[in-house]
Amino acid sequence: MRSKDLFSKTGHQLVLILLGIILSHSGCTNSQKQQDKTPVEASEKYADYVRVVPGKNEILDEEVIKRGEVLISYSDCGPCHSLDKRGKGPALMDIAKRYPSNSTYINLLARKIIAGGFGSWGRPVMAPHPDLTQSDAEAMATYILSLEQN
Numbered sequence: 534m535r536s537k538d539l540f541s542k543t544g545h546q547l548v549l550i551l552l553g554i555i556l557s558h559s560g561c562t563n564s565q566k567q568q569d570k571t572p573v574e575a576s577e578k579y580a581d582y583v584r585v586v587p588g589k590n591e592i593l594d595e596e597v598i599k600r601g602e603v604l605i606s607y608s609d610c611g612p613c614h615s616l617d618k619r620g621k622g623p624a625l626m627d628i629a630k631r632y633p634s635n636s637t638y639i640n641l642l643a644r645k646i647i648a649g650g651f652g653s654w655g656r657p658v659m660a661p662h663p664d665l666t667q668s669d670a671e672a673m674a675t676y677i678l679s680l681e682q683n
């Protein structure tokens with residue numbers, strides 16, 4: 534009788550210990566879930582987001598910059614890109630911060646503007662602009678990259 538009592542006592546304790554382990558474990562996964570829920574934006578450090586690419590800056594053509602600014606204002610870029618605030622797309626000034634202002638990156642960004650894409654600035658997708666000419670897209674990219682020099 535006594536040994537049975539003892540067993541049920543330890544059994545009871547065991548159940549409590551197991552319960553404790555399960556609870557603390559589920560507490561753990563809960564907080565992990567909470568972390569998943571916080572927007573990536575909030576946990577990202579600004580520097581990790583911008584990831585400055587080293588390179589040489591070239592003097593940009595003022596005329597092309599102006600043409601790019603006008604082209605952008607008449608295009609559909611606005612709802613996704615503001616000058617200095619991250620929206621669906623990165624802020625134009627953050628794009629300017631990342632890339633050196635030179636013809637290589639102007640060409641590359643122009644292609645990206647035409648083709649669209651994703652993955653360089655997080656998850657949202659950039660719509661393609663197949664009707665833009667490479668030259669117009671390059672003017673837009675020139676304007677964007679000029680923003681950091683101001």
Ligand code: HEC
Nearest residue numbers: 608610613621622650651652653654655657658659660673
């Ligand atoms: C539907 C929303 C949307 C529209 C419209 C849009 N963009 Fe974007 N843009 C994005 C997103 C999202 C990204 C980030 C893509 C990525 O992470 O690769 C981006 C990225 C960019 C980049 C940086 C590309 C890189 O590889 O770093 C440039 C330059 C750019 N956009 C210019 C423009 C211009 C110019 C227009 C207008 C002609 C435009 N975008 C219209 C959403 C948009």
